[in-house]
Amino acid sequence: MLNIVIFGAPGSGKGTQSEKLIEKYGLAHISTGDVLRGEIKAGSALGKLAEGYISKGQLVPDEVIIDMLAEVLDSKKDSKGVIFDGFPRTIPQGEALDAMLQERGQAVSAVVSLEVDEAELVDRLLKRGQLSGRSDDNEETIKSRLDVYKNQTSPLKEHYNKQGKLHGIPGMGKIDEIFARITEAIDNVK
Ligand code: ADP
Numbered sequence: 001m002l003n004i005v006i007f008g009a010p011g012s013g014k015g016t017q018s019e020k021l022i023e024k025y026g027l028a029h030i031s032t033g034d035v036l037r038g039e040i041k042a043g044s045a046l047g048k049l050a051e052g053y054i055s056k057g058q059l060v061p062d063e064v065i066i067d068m069l070a071e072v073l074d075s076k077k078d079s080k081g082v083i084f085d086g087f088p089r090t091i092p093q094g095e096a097l098d099a100m101l102q103e104r105g106q107a108v109s110a111v112v113s114l115e116v117d118e119a120e121l122v123d124r125l126l127k128r129g130q131l132s133g134r135s136d137d138n139e140e141t142i143k144s145r146l147d148v149y150k151n152q153t154s155p156l157k158e159h160y161n162k163q164g165k166l167h168g169i170p171g172m173g174k175i176d177e178i179f180a181r182i183t184e185a186i187d188n189v190k
Contacts, residue, residue, distance in 0.1 A: 002081030008114035028079035057144030114171035
């Protein structure tokens with residue numbers, strides 16, 4: 001199984017590149033942000049809980065996300081592999097993912113880290129907010145999401161670097177150029 005973690009700050013292009021990776025490698029896609037937005041839309045208890053955190057640009061608590069992920073992961077068990085988009089976002093989530101995959105006789109194959117300058121991130125997120133109307137793509141929430149990324153999420157890079165799985169990819173430039181860099185890294189580990 002090819003299990004890819006796509007990693008990067010909000011606005012770094014994880015969703016865009018995930019779609020292309022799914023098409024090329026026939027992977028299943030797990031986006032925790034999409035799952036949470038679906039729960040909010042459905043008005044579930046989980047959605048109501050998540051909404052408060054998301055609107056403030058904070059992370060939904062680890063235990064909630066980890067339980068949710070385990071359930072989604074089991075629903076994808078017949079796939080060729082999974083692309084994890086927006087998960088893990090903290091060291092405990094990373095450790096939980098390693099354990100969950102190990103229990104299933106699998107592992108993370110590669111971690112693709114999209115590197116984009118902060119000014120460009122803010123610009124992209126504000127533009128996305130205008131187009132999609134995503135409630136967390138506004139100036140104040142963007143700032144807290146970028147802080148959360150720096151403080152809670154980016155330490156995961158060292159976690160995967162120690163495992164020899166981290167692939168830093170420049171995430172600026174044309175979408176297809178960035179995709180070519182990513183596939184080159186993945187084809188080397190396949
Ligand atoms: P982006 O990467 O652009 O911020 P996402 O759709 O991945 O967008 O996530 C949107 C929001 O959903 C996050 O700011 C956070 O509040 C919540 N969220 C998504 N994934 C996780 C996760 N793994 N752990 C905690 N919260 C999460």
